[in-house]
Amino acid sequence: MTMMIQTDLLVRYGATYKKVSASEIIFLEGDTGHYYHQLVEGRVCWSNFNDDGKEILQELVWPGESFGELVLFDQMPYACSAVALTDCVILRLPSAAFRQMLQDDPSISIRFNKMFAEKLRFKLFLIRELAGNSPEQTVDKLFHYLQKHSNKVCQECNKLLLTRQQIANLTGMRVETIIRATKALENKGKVSIVKGKVFLTSENETSCCKSRQSIV
Incomplete structure (x- = not known):
């Protein structure tokens, strides 16, 4: 499994684990983002939905991958919604701690x-x-x-x-x-x-x- 950021490093900077049930909305398109999200267990759909409810799948997220991280770089609202496809465990790191981590370790920025x-x-x-x-x-x-x-x-x-x-x-x-x-x-x-x-x-x-x- 390819991991975007090692879990122990995220926890060291203050990340916490959050359990999410299948079909639960993690965040919605247009919401303001306050966290870096990295999937630990389960599957997440990162999608847009049109007025008829049709899904436009942008990314299917697997364990170890991040999602919704654009808001941490451009300070704009979420471009897509994230919905749990299965029961999930997610690591969430507050945005301020995420930015501090990038300053402390520029190699993470290169990875992004x-x-x-x-x-x-x-x-x-x-x-x-x-x-x-x-x-x-x-x-x-x-x-x-x-x-x-x-x-x-x-x-x-x-x-x-x-x-x-x-x-x-x-x-x-x-x-x-x-x-x-x-x-x-x-x-x-x-x-x-x-x-x-x-x-x-x-x-x-x-x-x-x-x-x-x-x-x-």
Whole structure:
């Protein structure tokens, strides 16, 4: 598990643990931010919602990752809402202590710069693919991007750790479109679908994935 900031360092600067129940709102788009959030256990969706309630998934947060940190750098309201996908444990560090930690250890700032660059690069990739390709081509390239650049694909068995609904929310496409595109890729031998799970290159689910099922 890749950890943004070591938990003992966060606790040393005053971070506290907070338990959050599944479906509980952690913060809302437009709220003022007062904490650095880092996920310890569970899954968090970092999303926007349109007037009809449709979710636009910006990021699926895994243990060790931070979320909502933009407010600590630009002092603007939250750009997205954070909702617990499962029961979660979160470390929260007050914003003043977070800024002091960055001053004391500039290497942490460098880490954040790298993370912001990676997220921006992914958004540029996604905009380009959505603007210029068919759904099948977009999904194909997205799967390969996730396999190469993220923790959303199991590195041992190549199982996609996002559901097709989450892919739809991430791309803005309908879930039916994602299902058809994935099926077309399977027919071409580019993916395998085993018991509803998508494998990018492997046909068999290994034991490493039995405890990391994709969450609907």
